[in-house]
Amino acid sequence: MTKKEFIELYAEKGGFTKKEAERAVALFLDTVEDTLLKGDSITFVGWGKWEVKERASREVRNPQTKERMTIPGKKAVKFKVGKLLADRVKEM
Incomplete structure (x- = not known):
């Protein structure tokens, strides 16, 4: 939508x-x-919660070249669904 x-x-x-x-x-x-x-953070009880989380930097490997590289950490918006909404979606 x-x-x-x-x-x-x-x-x-x-x-x-x-x-x-x-x-x-x-x-x-x-x-x-x-x-x-x-x-x-923003919480709607039973519906969900939005919050900003810090993602740590991490080491990865390029699958083609096998070269190691570091992806820097960053802030990201996370949404965690509440129980009531999760249950209603599960019943669809």
């Missing part, structure tokens, strides 16, 4: 205009981004 399709579905389910739905979705995504950029 694309962002545009999501906004249309959100507007339909919520009884909003597409303009209102687009504003609400944009505000939600901006708030999630701002929160993660501050280093805080």
